Amino acid sequence: VYDTEAYGKMLAIDNMIMCTERDEAHYHEMISHPAMQIHGNPQKVLIIGGGDGGTAREVLKYPSLSQVTMVEIDETVIEASKKFLPSVACQFGNPKLDLKIGDGIDFVAKSPADTYDVIIVDGSDPEGPAKGLFSKEFWQNCKRCLKPEGIVVTQGESPMFQQNAFIELNQCLKDIFGAKNVHTSLFFATTYPSGMWSVQLSTKSGKHPVKNFDSEKARQFARDQGLHYYNEGLHIGAFQLPTFVKKMINEL
Amino acid sequence: VYDTEAYGKMLAIDNMIMCTERDEAHYHEMISHPAMQIHGNPQKVLIIGGGDGGTAREVLKYPSLSQVTMVEIDETVIEASKKFLPSVACQFGNPKLDLKIGDGIDFVAKSPADTYDVIIVDGSDPEGPAKGLFSKEFWQNCKRCLKPEGIVVTQGESPMFQQNAFIELNQCLKDIFGAKNVHTSLFFATTYPSGMWSVQLSTKSGKHPVKNFDSEKARQFARDQGLHYYNEGLHIGAFQLPTFVKKMINEL
Numbered sequence: 001v002y003d004t005e006a007y008g009k010m011l012a013i014d015n016m017i018m019c020t021e022r023d024e025a026h027y028h029e030m031i032s033h034p035a036m037q038i039h040g041n042p043q044k045v046l047i048i049g050g051g052d053g054g055t056a057r058e059v060l061k062y063p064s065l066s067q068v069t070m071v072e073i074d075e076t077v078i079e080a081s082k083k084f085l086p087s088v089a090c091q092f093g094n095p096k097l098d099l100k101i102g103d104g105i106d107f108v109a110k111s112p113a114d115t116y117d118v119i120i121v122d123g124s125d126p127e128g129p130a131k132g133l134f135s136k137e138f139w140q141n142c143k144r145c146l147k148p149e150g151i152v153v154t155q156g157e158s159p160m161f162q163q164n165a166f167i168e169l170n171q172c173l174k175d176i177f178g179a180k181n182v183h184t185s186l187f188f189a190t191t192y193p194s195g196m197w198s199v200q201l202s203t204k205s206g207k208h209p210v211k212n213f214d215s216e217k218a219r220q221f222a223r224d225q226g227l228h229y230y231n232e233g234l235h236i237g238a239f240q241l242p243t244f245v246k247k248m249i250n251e252l
Numbered sequence: 253v254y255d256t257e258a259y260g261k262m263l264a265i266d267n268m269i270m271c272t273e274r275d276e277a278h279y280h281e282m283i284s285h286p287a288m289q290i291h292g293n294p295q296k297v298l299i300i301g302g303g304d305g306g307t308a309r310e311v312l313k314y315p316s317l318s319q320v321t322m323v324e325i326d327e328t329v330i331e332a333s334k335k336f337l338p339s340v341a342c343q344f345g346n347p348k349l350d351l352k353i354g355d356g357i358d359f360v361a362k363s364p365a366d367t368y369d370v371i372i373v374d375g376s377d378p379e380g381p382a383k384g385l386f387s388k389e390f391w392q393n394c395k396r397c398l399k400p401e402g403i404v405v406t407q408g409e410s411p412m413f414q415q416n417a418f419i420e421l422n423q424c425l426k427d428i429f430g431a432k433n434v435h436t437s438l439f440f441a442t443t444y445p446s447g448m449w450s451v452q453l454s455t456k457s458g459k460h461p462v463k464n465f466d467s468e469k470a471r472q473f474a475r476d477q478g479l480h481y482y483n484e485g486l487h488i489g490a491f492q493l494p495t496f497v498k499k500m501i502n503e504l
Contacts, residue, residue, distance in 0.1 A: 160440070188440070188447060231492075231494070242483070243480060243486075
């Protein structure tokens with residue numbers, strides 16, 4: 001954890017910036033709220049990774065929830081975040097949070113079918129322990145664990161910086177969920193390389209993130225919760241991709 | 253001009269990155285096409301700055317044009333771009349381009365009223381010769397030079413990096429054009445600090461960039477011209493701002 005002049009406290013793992021106090025909300029809101037809003041009534045949510053606690057913080061804003069299971073492989077990340085990033089790691093004491101220290105890849109492999117409404121894969125780049133988060137087997141298990149109306153969402157790498165990982169992940173998701181059911185959004189990740197980062201969202205039911213979106217409900221939620229980045233207009237805007245990104249993932 | 257591994261040739265002025273071969277289209281398309289498309293039938297265009305030639309290249313894609321006047325203060329930028337960035341500086345020989353070497357601030361001060369359909373201010377940050385591009389007097393002169401249906405657009409700095417310049421410019425434009433007639437869009441400027449950059453657009457007629465937008469016309473134009481970044485969905489998406497940006501400019 002570094003203390004920076006412009007971005008406040010900054011968490012880095014293996015020399016890669018994970019989050020900073022100043023801009024963490026961009027990432028944590030954009031990996032959580034589009035999926036939660038599209039689902040409409042999420043009760044059971046699974047977070048893979050997310051050790052800093054920011055994704056759990058966002059997800060726990062939904063009163064419909066009965067339980068959030070979070071599986072983080074590295075307890076040190078949680079401890080460091082509790083100590084140095086208290087505004088991010090602020091919900092570890094929430095009684096709805098079931099925190100497990102372990103391998104998320106094993107966890108979904110052993111989870112029963114039809115269990116979760118939303119699965120959020122909040123892991124790092126495809127190196128080291130996160131490599132398996134980019135495998136076909138992992139995504140097949142995620143699909144199996146989802147309820148029929150379920151949605152799975154993942155940080156999707158960058159079309160500018162991690163172009164191959166971005167494309168391969170998209171292709172893998174389309175192979176499993178069907179090309180029409182995989183949707184890419186972009187947001188300003190101002191402390192990630194290039195600043196242009198994606199979230200890739202797959203639906204089991206075929207729900208469309210823009211066509212089946214309740215804009216008024218999202219507007220009220222964002223306002224009542226005092227969100228920093230996400231709002232109902234941005235939800236729609238984030239799924240509008242530049243032409244070169246569409247071409248990369250065969251959507252043109 | 254530097255030769256980089258990941259972004260090709262890169263033009264820097266006073267230690268600030270101006271453009272790179274790999275991502276210059278993001279900036280040049282987003283400073284040009286939203287304004288040109290919203291206007292609908294631009295015939296006379298004025299570019300202030302834009303020495304690398306990228307903005308002139310985009311604007312000259314419109315067959316409706318009769319003349320593009322470009323006023324660049326620094327001939328060295330043009331010469332360096334012609335030599336090292338030929339894919340950007342590719343339209344300096346176009347007979348519709350009237351290139352003037354001089355001070356754009358003086359130029360608009362001396363220009364007759366009701367002259368231009370679109371004015372594009374493609375200058376650098378508010379330091380040195382570009383400082384006057386952020387003054388009230390300059391924007392009043394721009395407004396005067398615009399035809400009644402005219403639109404003026406400027407690189408609008410970054411809400412993350414140049415927060416004060418971004419806010420002050422927005423306030424200045426709203427004072428002159430009226431708060432309802434100033435519209436901010438964002439795009440991924442992947443080689444600018446934070447990667448989150450704005451274009452601020454002001455209309456003299458009150459035309460709304462999303463409500464008065466001909467999506468089908470923009471779709472055809474982007475496709476026929478083989479644009480890299482801009483398309484009709486992105487046009488709408490770019491004007492959807494994150495909540496913290498809306499707050500900064502009193503739009504929430």
